[in-house]
Amino acid sequence: MFENLSVERELERAGVPLFAWNEPIKLDGGRAQQILQRRINQSVTEYEVFNALELSWGGICTHVREGWNIGRPPYGYNLRRIRHPNPLRASKGLTKSRLEPHGSKAEVVNQMAHWRYYEWLGYETITDLLNADPERYPSPLPYGAKRARGAWSKSAVTDMLLNPKYTGYQVYNRRSASTGRRTFKDPSLWVWSSEPSHEPLIPKWMFDEMYARRRAHAGSRDGGDRDSHVQTCRTYVLRGRVFCGCRRRMSGVCRGTGGTRTYYMCWPKPIRVGHSGWYPEHPTTLYVREEVFLDGISHLLRTGCSVRTVATSSPPISPLARIMRCRSARLSAISFSGESTTSPDASEMCSTRVATAPS
Template identity: 30%
Template structure:
């Protein structure tokens, strides 16, 4: 910073009057477009370069160009993972030396002094992500410059302008997610399918769905509904698979063995697997409803999705396609699945008894326990169960409760 308060006499001839730059200025460009469908990289990236270049010194040029065709909602480590062939096919006139994560990895090796972008949301729409990028580069002595920020003034004013722009980007992201989520919810509520159709169904275009205006921006994706697969054996297979879990309490390995023994009756692409069987049993679409928000796909880990609790699922109000099982049968299968999983953890017998009692509107209360036996109250009755409780006793007790309906 140059001082406005000069010395009484001319001292400019002294060796240390001005500090010389310890390293030459080396600036790189960083940019981003949201997707190749919603923005045209061939025009957007050169435009961003032109605006960012206004912050270069006279006769200075960028030594490298780092840009992505990705959502600004992704963290840097998940950006720029598309193959180089995809970027080559975009025919962007600006060369590409990598994406944002490549810049962070190579900034020190390249001797970068300045990173220049059109504006802060070209780095990230999530404020925390852009702050982390700025902090990591600052630790390397790299200054981040946004071309839309004012030049001059106080450091506090410049910081206020930058943080305000980052807050605006974050608010835009949240508003965009709210609108997108609202649209996806209505999509499911009105009976249209999300994602790949389950095993016993295919997705077909709903000819009765409203058609949007031709000139509207963005990709036109026809609305689809589920109908039974042309191979009727699939419907019967899914129904039998659910029955084996619901009525016979079979684990996935036993179900796989039964299905694989008769491939003509129980057809499947490739082979039956644990994930395929468990995923089908757990899928509420088999009950005829459209269900959205079962999984949180954006978790910060590539290829990983987290299951949301059932309380957060969005259901269509009524049955919208032909069901494989009733909703009550689907629910029972989930209770059996929970019991089987608890069995493997040593808590299964009591959960199976609780599930049977719950179907009768009864609750189970622990009265006392001696370490070898426990006394429970089920409704107005009391029962004594050994610890651990053998499966035969559990089955008999569940049968007694069922017969009391």
């Protein structure tokens, strides 16, 4: 409406008369009736536009809530065509589609979720593992054949592991293109099917946990090898695997003459300490000796820890791998009392928390 009025005012200032299709052409006399008729026409037109958009959106949401697929199937799935439920459209040859697993490619998705959830591997590391065996892990094909690179990319791996369709549900309205680039919308705006519509490749509980902690790995590379920076002179045994009670990843530092004492430090930015959602009792800097963690892990390995088994199609992981490689086994009992540089009893200091399926 605003754009129409702006154009109308510009034409009036230029001396150009404007008439609607059902207005009488009058260049003299009163204009009130003409303006009223014109505004009614504009309002009805705007109503029709918004009504058509709302009906279209409602139809798409109903289509998704009933479990029908929209667009190209994700990697690991094939389309299964089904006769259209509307007899009139079915007589014209129209169909609807659901998803069904694609044997070997579905196993690739399972393996990727296994690496990400149980071993906490980053997207880049998963990409390298997939590209190392292209026959076992065939790369996805893009929409345009000319864009095919014949290899996995980090963006493709990220999009797949963040795609909720692998949980067995149909999901729509995940991305927005209104800003000029495709960005993720808030999950509360996603449209989900009322119930699972196809076989899941990633359990729903596993996807929810991976999505919730998707940024926890940011800024930390995989592996314990030395960084490529020229000033790097040492590595840390538990690099990237120790978290403070405030949920921040602790970084390794060395202190003492010649750097003989290794600590893991939590040093949050001063602007964040005490803000809502953080820990106001958090000290400015928290140091914990590496021996404290190693003693606790050794104690757990000697005495064993209770870990619920998880049904999965992938090979099981040894208890050592669960403790040392799975970052969800966080040493979460770090206190803020300032006494963390002394080694408490291992049974009180350390606790492993391996994320499993809800019972």
